[in-house]
Amino acid sequence: MAGTRTQADEARETAVETALARLDLDAKTRLLAGQDMWTLPALPEIGLASLVMSDGPIGVRGVRWTADDPSVALPSPTALAATWDPELAHRAGVLLAQEARRKGVHVLLAPTVNLHRSPLGGRHFEAYSEDPLLTGLIGAAYVEGVQSGGVGTTVKHFVANDAETERFTVNNKVSERALRELYLAPFETIVAKARPWGIMTAYNAVNGTTMTEHHHLVNEVLRGEWGFDGANVSDWMAARSTTGAVEGGLDIAMPGPGTVYGPALAAAVRSGQVEEARVDEAVRRVLRLAARVGALKGAEPVVAEPPAEVDGQALAREIARRSFVLVRNEGALPLPPGGSVALIGAAARDARVLGGGSAIVFPARTVSPLDGLTAALPEGSLTYAVGADPNTELAVADKGFALRAVCRDAAGQIIGTCSAPNGQIQWMGSDLPEGVTHDTLRSVELTGTFTPRESGPHTLGIKGRGHFVLTVAGTTHYAGNRGGGRSEPFAAFFGGPEPHAVVELTAGEPVEVSLTHTVSIPADAPVKGVGFTLVHQEPRRDPDELIAEAVVAARAADTAVVVVATTELVESEGFDRTDLTLPGRQDDLVRAVAAVNPRTVVVVNSGSPVEMPWRDEVAAVLLTWFPGQEGGAALADVLTGAEEPGGRLPTTWGSLADAPVTRVAPTDGELPYTEGVFIGYRAWEREGRAPAHPFGHGLGYTTWAYDSLELDGTTAKVRVRNTGDRPGREVVQLYAAPTEPDAERPARELAGFATVTAKPGETVEAVIDIPRRVFEIWDEKTGSWSFVKGSYEIQAGRSIMDRRLTGTINV
Template sequence: MTRAAETDFPTADSLSATDQARLTSGRDFWTTESAGGLPSIMLTDGPHGLRKQEGAADHLGLSGSVPATCFPPAVGLAQTWNPALAERIGAAVGAEARAAEVSVVLGPGVNLKRSPLGGRNFEYFSEDPYLAGVLGTAWVRGIQAQGVGASLKHFAANNQETDRMRVSSDIDERTLHELYLRAFRRIVRDGQPWTVMCAYNKINGVYAAQNRELLTTILREEWGFEGLVVSDWGAVADRVASLAAGLDLTMPSPGTASDDAVAAAVADGTLDPAALAASAGRVIDLVARTAAGRQNPPAIADLDAHHALAREAAEQAIVLLRNDDDLLPLSDESESVAVIGYFAEDLRYQGGGSSHVNATRVEAPLDELCSFVPGELLFAQGYTVDGSGDAEELRSSAVFQAGQADSVVLFLGLGERQESEGFDRADLELPADQLALAEAVVAANPNTVVVLSHGGALRLAPLTAPAVLDCGLLGQAGGSAIAATLFGKVNPSGRLAETLPVRLADTPAYLSFPGEHGHVVYGEGIHVGYRWYDARDLDVEFPFGHGLSYTEFEYRDLVVTTSDDGLTVELTVTNLGPYDGREVVQVYVGVDGSAVARAPRELKGFASVDLGVGRSQQICLTVARDDLAYWDTRVHGFVVEGGTYRVEVGASSRDIRLTDTVGVDGDELSIPFTLDSTIGELMATPAGAQALGDLAGQMFGDAAGGDALGVDLGALLGSIPIGRLADFSGGAFPRAVIEQLVDQANSATDSRRTASDSSSGVSAE
């Protein structure tokens, strides 16, 4: 597909190899090269807000950036479980990007949270590919509707910061496709991002930037990606090899010597000239696409409206983890409230590193609480995040204030010294001084609410406070969202997008993260996140999807039906409690007795519903048939297994309210029998059983139907490859006879399939 003809821009074929090479690398840190009349465009960091550097870009792209709205980063946005909200935020970021003459924003990040220790987890949505894919698709649609391109990242298996530019993510085929590529696949197919950013790391020993199977076979040929592949900044180790693999744009600029080397590779036959021309053409297409976007009405960056949107997102992102004895919401008649903690004054609202946004304004919870506390508001800092100050004195002052108040709001969390891009965390702990403070404050005043700000999962077992709000990272409007939630002006409705474990040793990747000697083995396979805890029946502190409310919701009247397109799930939800509220209904699917390893349940659908007190609403969710499929390594593709599917609907992965079962027809597989096929595999199919006939009886006589020597001979024979019968038969069944038997089984299978397809009106493939 080319859009160059729609403009006065050149086509790739009209350019020399030298100019084509120039177009496939950056001009500087943030802009593309211009050649042959093609203008340069700017790419900048994102995605929770625009990070456009002021003035000339420095060598590392780390200098100050222009003011922009800081929305909740992915860790916070994911806790809303609200795709419509994600799309609106994408549109707002797109409007600010257009106003700043930025053509592509680098996001969203949709890599899975394989380990809770991942230093960049705050930039990623979830441990679940379905949730990450749905939210990522919505964000992409929002920004690209503004005429600004998204850059889906980091493709693929970029799940740690340790040795991130060299490490090989060693993943088996099924796990790679079923878990780590699945969110990317959904977003490419449903959202068609204008660009995809390849990751730094290797996948099974091959750099992502040089991985032709990843960038061409899977991304373009199988998924139908139409856009441009750009490198992560500095990810290209061999530019010629990367171009050959399907990477189009190397960023930042590697210099003119690199361009000359690419042109020389074309001249000497090392690089196919068609590969270079194709990449240059995709750069031209991207520039043309962004030029068309700028022809739309001028973007208006309404920063007041965007701040209000950031507040709405923050309100929906807050998760009420615990609320013993209904301590929350706090009373409007409280005579005094003690607010304690450094983060009450200086809220941690975004992550550290390349996505750091220069917020247009930032709300401090302490300031916002002043308008909610009806009586006296007391404050104590309690701790520092940089190790300065006298910890005992700070703690003593905070405990004194706690003892004087009716209730306490204690702000705890992680600062950028504990988590940031560039390094992985060593543990899941809150800082020791904060834990000591929390213990002392709760002892002084049991009516203590803990408010948590952090980008990665925490071990919360040491916290004994009766009420806990998990805020993740809320963006620049987090202060007012927290205050309104504490006092019941907002009913919390956020849900965890990752499991909070009891201890680090329980986590799926505990024994293999972050790897060693340049390799990290994904030994947990498909059991990532809640899949792991459920499969092993492990206790967790708070499960995936968990979140309480100030009201109560009833689920009833579940009806599940099947069609060729998948499942339709219908139910009714009623608000039985005293507050208006939003409920996030979650649909999980499991297959008991599956022929392959599976998690007990997997998220396959969700919906949020706003309900006033006493109101009911019928909800209808569709689970696409494609989402029921697992990756079958025999056919190297997704397959829907036939059988009985268990459909569970609930308020979290471990708060299942309704369950039903439904039969699903499986996909017809064409897996030819070979001499390596076992007797059991042949006997499991009508065609194979017919072809085998009474062969076992001829070989083993009466023993074939019973036990011999204390073993189940049938089970023993079932595991033997059919080709080995020539050895076991003592020559009675030559190899040629067995080969003929296998051919008969394959012919019978093909005949049955053709007859079945013909009777159903489906053409056989």
């Protein structure tokens, strides 16, 4: 299914077999275990370089958590999926390959193709969609783009890692049919279309077996049925059993050096618990990956010459504006030329451009909405008011802080220093400043200055575990131990902050700040890591006063643009959400502004759905996701009308009370997927509930007529006409609906899509092939796909609820 081997593939296989034959058991098992946080060991005796991996998916951080080597930050995966444009996803992949090669990275740990099963999933910003077809096609194009640059991918997290609660231990109970039709489907599409060089298996268990040991899903389905020939790497610290992992098809146990492979695997072979042939199979796949990326001497890499260089800044801006979804517009956008604009919201000044957790990268620049609109609008036409701050708790120390990290040994001597991009230290494995080792490191001091932009009482605090000393302006405000709390391995990075100092400061006057952490790493820690954060909160003004100031600014302007947002404490890796409300007083702010300005535009800066109880009270609502480093510039492009908002919803937006699937928390370690194949729009339709904004919805700055639908077998030709007065882009969507109702099948499902562009008055044709799988269901009795013959309505339109044309086919 994944394609036949070419002559070049065969030549690489020969090189792989030659290298494998020269390795003894200890070398082979060592190769399957990470030597540190991000790399595999080099084996000079066979000409094998050290394979380097790095987190994605919106950038390439590299092996160090530092801003010294900045990364391009593209919009979030939900934004990329909102473009409904695989070609654009391919271009994003090419750029990321370029970034990876620049940083010496061979394998990008991306893309995430888990589904939006419930809107409460805390990491949904890092996945694409609630629909497996859209997810699979965007993901396949992304993988093809990255690998066209000679860099490997690891499609993740295989499989059913659709929530964060108890993610390390949860047993997700999923029917075979739901697995096949929903959760496995994007992986199957990507294997078939893109031949990925890697897959990452998830932390969770599926139907009683942890995914790093899942022989059926890995060996029988992924490799056997689909023909996947790449390497299978564990999610970090997911591998738990030496024999279970190797028998379950896991090739690489990350990170190292303390893993279930290496010496433990060699011992298992020598004791007869594991056949050496199993080890050889895994080593063969790792060597194949090395050969493909050019890390194995004597093997020609798949890509000898990388693609032409891509302008990362320009592409980030293009993807952002193409992803923005205009869900409501009562004539407020584009902004009228020459009019005055009141920009409101703390998120307009301090934009959130990416999600929290392992997806974080450090771009060389970030354009906020305030930056973008200041540059785009005539001087004197823009005013700004804070209005409301979504950060109701302490956040990572950032704006106004100039920090560096100082490392000391047990005697207090400095053994290394480095810059700090912000108040967060996250050093995993060997990711330490030059000259520093875990054996010599005893303390890390984050030290530098803080220049406040507002006068008043500033709150500083700590996130992390262990002993800390916090000093501000020469006064020690905290010295003690912080511990307890969450037990998961990354709690120090994703846990909650605590305030420890309230200091009266004056705007523009710098003060010295120091946070010292005594490093104590348990001897049995699977990974040696140093992680803690200096957190900060600006003076808390009376929320009613801030809203009142915003109302004054809005009343005086022709248009009010209110930017609302989530925060890292709402959407991040490591935890799920408990509700879909915007943090702080942002809902109150929107209502107050809308009450005095009929031309109120709300910009929603979130990676996944939030409730918008005021949506019918405002003139326009624009969803910008986490828009990447150029988000503010792209926003100015769209608001002023220089560019059209091109996005369509890749997932349903509605209230939590109406959402059909909301359970993400296990009971006694188990989470049953009782909804079966009914998630997303499938579930909304089955329950007869109307969401706030349906799957596929999105407006532009022109209008479209759907003139005709022609069906030739399973190929649809849809003719659409631009009936507006400016050029535009349309996403033509096809839905297939069985004409004979079946309670066990969705009423309709996405069958294909295509993007077209047209000038005013121009007619264009979208040609869409409907895949066979649309007409198949998984038969649990026979354990195979069943082609359901009969009559199907093929519906063409602008969303799941706005279907303009209908035709019928018999299959």
